[in-house]
Amino acid sequence: MIDARIRDEAALWMARARDPRFSDWDGLTDWLESDPAHNLAYESAYAAHDLAGELSLPAAPTPMPFSAATAAPKTRRVAWWTGGGIGIAAAAAAVFALVLPSAGPELMVAQTRPGEQRMVALPDGTQVALNGDSRLVFSAKDDRTARLERGQAMFSVVHDENRPFTVDVGGQRLVDLGTRFDVLRTAQGSEVAVAQGAVLYDPQGAAVRLGAGRMLRKNDRSDLVEVSDVDPALVGTWRSGRLVYHGARLQRVADDLGRLTGEHVAVAPTLAERPFTGVIVVPAHNRGQFLNRLGQVLDVDIAKQSQGYYLKARAER
Structure with a gap:
């Protein structure tokens, strides 16, 4: 406590x-x-x-009205609120209905646009924060089962031994063991970082147990699973606009900036593998000016193009 x-x-x-x-x-x-x-x-x-803030949202999250024991109607409602002070969604979108397909397994889809953050509250008290350009799918008959199809999500799970919370990412399952954890899904692979408690990765296969302060990376082109240490206090800091790196590829930095700012950020192929170590604080406003100034931090030149921003090698001064 x-x-x-x-x-x-x-x-x-x-x-x-x-x-x-x-x-x-x-x-x-x-x-x-x-x-x-x-x-x-x-x-x-x-x-x-x-x-309780200035968007005049409900005083408490409205739970999703379905459970494993009851039949689900065709339309679902879920409570959202803008998170971390950097969301751009209008207040009118704070609570909205999702129309489910009339045929086949019923799903509830939670997703965000690039540059948008959202929070979804589940009936059991579990909360999931979604980063920009993310898509999370829940089973309509079991709100303790989810699949992260793309993007990034921070899960704060209310543990239930009789109904473990599971997340599918990249075809592998994560099983909650009483946890706060961050999951990233990209076109290249998956990452899981644990801030509190533990998760079990791929219980029917590798069965890797990740405790607080541990991170797992899995590239889709390899069967290898890489496990390393991470500062628990730094897990999920993207929610407050803070990106922390230790030897990260510049391509990874650009991808993170794109999700968080809503701007397309591309990297010259010759720079994509360059490592970067540092902290980037993304402001809530004037993001265009922020990206223009970021070149000094990343030691690159940044060109504004019609489709977004392009990071390239510095020209000789």
Whole structure:
């Protein structure tokens, strides 16, 4: 349980970070990384603010009206709210209906446009934050079963031993063991990073158990599964506009920026594999100016094109 002091500190940091004049990102990063409870409290502060915030959304999430024990109607409703202070969805889209197909297995689809963040609340209290350009599919007859078809999602799961929460990603299953975890699905493969608790990856095959502070990468072109360490406090920081890298490929950085900003960001083939280490803070506004200035951080030239932004080698000065 998070104590009152940490909750108060998180609320203060959240309020300061939402101010366009805020500049103490190093201080916020240090505070988040000093204790995993800080990151959890910070997320809770954001969620509470958004639920009661200026978009006039419902005071509490409206649960999806189906369960494994009841027949599902043809139309579903699910509660959404803009997350992390960087969503661009209109308030009118906060609660909406999804019309399901009349034939075949019934599914509920949650998806976002590039540059848009959403949060979905499930009836059991589980919450899922979706990054931009993401698509998550739930079974209409079992809201504890989901499939991430593309993009990125942070799961905060209410554990139930009798009904484990499962996520299909890239044809492999993740089984919740009482968890907060982040999942990324791209055209190349999948990543899973655990902030709290544990998940079991591919229980019928490799059966890799990932605890807090562990990350798994799986390339679709290989049978190998790579497991490494990750700071639990840094898992899911994209929700507050913060991207943290340690030797990441520049192509990966560009893909992340595209999801988060809604702009198409391409990389020259000669630079795609260049490693980058650092922290990028994506602002809530003036993202075009932000991307234009980002060249100095990434040590590239950035060209604005009709279809978006292009990262290329620096010209000789």
